[in-house]
Amino acid sequence: MDKPIITRSWREQKAMLKQRFSTLLDTDFEFGEGQREKMLDRLSKKLKKTRLELKLLFDELQTY
Structure with missing residues (x-):
């Protein structure tokens, strides 16, 4: 899969996600x-999203 x-x-x-x-x-x-990886796990738990959903969310931020 291409990055x-x-x-x-x-x-x-970060600003867009906040x-x-x-x-x-900010501490998140x-x-x-x-x-x-710990930071990504923390975000995943707080947002109630899987790591894949979190990755897709970060990818989506690049298309705005």
């Missing part, structure tokens, strides 16, 4: 080196 070309910065993506999901906080997006 989408990222056209939006991480900061833009606008779309009012329950998200924090992760240290090697902890990206």
